[in-house]
Amino acid sequence: MPTGQFTAVADEEPRMSFDHPPSAGHDGSRPRRIVVGITGATGPILGIRFLEALGALGVESHLVLSDWAERTIKLETSYSVPEVRGLAGTFYPNGNLAAPISSGSFLADGMVIIPCSMHTLAAVAHGLGDKLITRAADVTLKERRKLVVVPRETPLNAIHLRNMLTLSEMGAAVVPPMLAFYHHPETCDDFIRHIVARVLDQLGIENDLTIQWGTTRHLHADPNRPRSTTAAVAG
Ligand SMILES: Cc1cc2nc3c(=O)[nH]c(=O)nc-3n(C[C@H](O)[C@H](O)[C@H](O)COP(=O)(O)O)c2cc1C
Numbered sequence: 761m762p763t764g765q766f767t768a769v770a771d772e773e774p775r776m777s778f779d780h781p782p783s784a785g786h787d788g789s790r791p792r793r794i795v796v797g798i799t800g801a802t803g804p805i806l807g808i809r810f811l812e813a814l815g816a817l818g819v820e821s822h823l824v825l826s827d828w829a830e831r832t833i834k835l836e837t838s839y840s841v842p843e844v845r846g847l848a849g850t851f852y853p854n855g856n857l858a859a860p861i862s863s864g865s866f867l868a869d870g871m872v873i874i875p876c877s878m879h880t881l882a883a884v885a886h887g888l889g890d891k892l893i894t895r896a897a898d899v900t901l902k903e904r905r906k907l908v909v910v911p912r913e914t915p916l917n918a919i920h921l922r923n924m925l926t927l928s929e930m931g932a933a934v935v936p937p938m939l940a941f942y943h944h945p946e947t948c949d950d951f952i953r954h955i956v957a958r959v960l961d962q963l964g965i966e967n968d969l970t971i972q973w974g975t976t977r978h979l980h981a982d983p984n985r986p987r988s989t990t991a992a993v994a995g
Contacts, residue, residue, distance in 0.1 A: 793820040793868045794963065795861050795900070796848065797893035800828020801875035801912035804844075805837050806937060809949075810874050810956050811847040817965060822861050822868065823848030824893045826880065854891045861896045870906035870963050871896055875937065878913050878920050885923035907932040908962045910955070933962045943971045 794814060798807035807829070814821045823845065825833075830841050845851040852859040860866040873880060873893065880893060884907075889895035900907045909932055913920055924934045937955045945951050957969035 791818060791820045792963075792965065793822065795822045795824070795868050795871040795896050797824050797826070797871065797873040797876075797880070797896065798829040798833075798844075799826045799873060799875060799877040799880040799893065800832050801877040802832060802836065803875045803912050803937060804829055804833045806910060806912075806952060806955060807874045808833075808837065808839055808844055808847065809952050810872065810959060811844070813956050813960060813967065813969065814965075815847060817960075817967060819965060820850075821848045822850045822852065824852050824854050824859075824861075824896065826854050826877075826891070826893055828877065828879075852892055854893055856892055857889075857895055859892055862892060862899065864899050864903045868900070868905065870908065871900040872908045872910070872959055872963070873897060874908075874910040874959060875912035876909040878911070878923075881909060881911050881920065881923045881927070884909070885926040901930055901932065904931070906963060908935055908959055909933070910935050910937055910959060912937055935959055935962060 796807065796811060796814070798804055811821055811823065825841070825844065833839055833841055833844055852861065856862075861868065873884070876884075880897075883890075883894040884897040884901075887898055889898045897907055897909075907927070907930075909924075909927060911920070911924060911934065916924075928934050935955070935958055939951060940954055943950070943954055945954065954970045957967055960967045960969070
């Protein structure tokens, strides 16, 4: 659960307060500020857990949901759309191209699209800024800020792969939500936490959501546990 006090506002100036010192921005003078897009791929829980992590870490979050993200939140999770909006410091409608995050003059420390549908991936790779998520991603790239996409589709066709390569060549981090086993996951939430941690790593936001290989607990799974596919190697 987030420890900060958040206020969701749609079209107004951002407002928020924290009950603990927020983590510093790159220059140390303000809280870190991350734009978050959740799109209509399966797995909106990834974006929800990411927002919760940002809140717990005192990072300022600016959220946009696509129409299909709102549908998948209802279809796949126990969260209501207003609850998800409330996890962010500020929420903007995807149709509001006049929102602050639509401009490079709004100083964000990066943007994450989690999960990222193949539709949004294609739109970002081809520079379509017709919705706030794709416009904010375009701004992130043109300002040479960190863009992290978490594309969710399987199997992948050549169009998907080309679009990922295009974004990677432009400096974006492409972080598919792939399963890992070296942290000995036991629940679905363990897998999700691992992905969220890897995305935070890309943004340089320190967290202890998962182990860093070679630093803490290892190597073999609990011998009393039932046999599983858990391997003792880093992936
Ligand atoms: C339940 C559900 C799951 C979906 N899962 C995926 C998916 O994993 N990846 C994907 O690219 N599209 C998926 N889609 C299709 C997208 O929602 C659709 O392409 C939509 O146009 C994406 O729009 P957006 O990028 O604006 O959110 C899914 C749709 C539904 C209803």
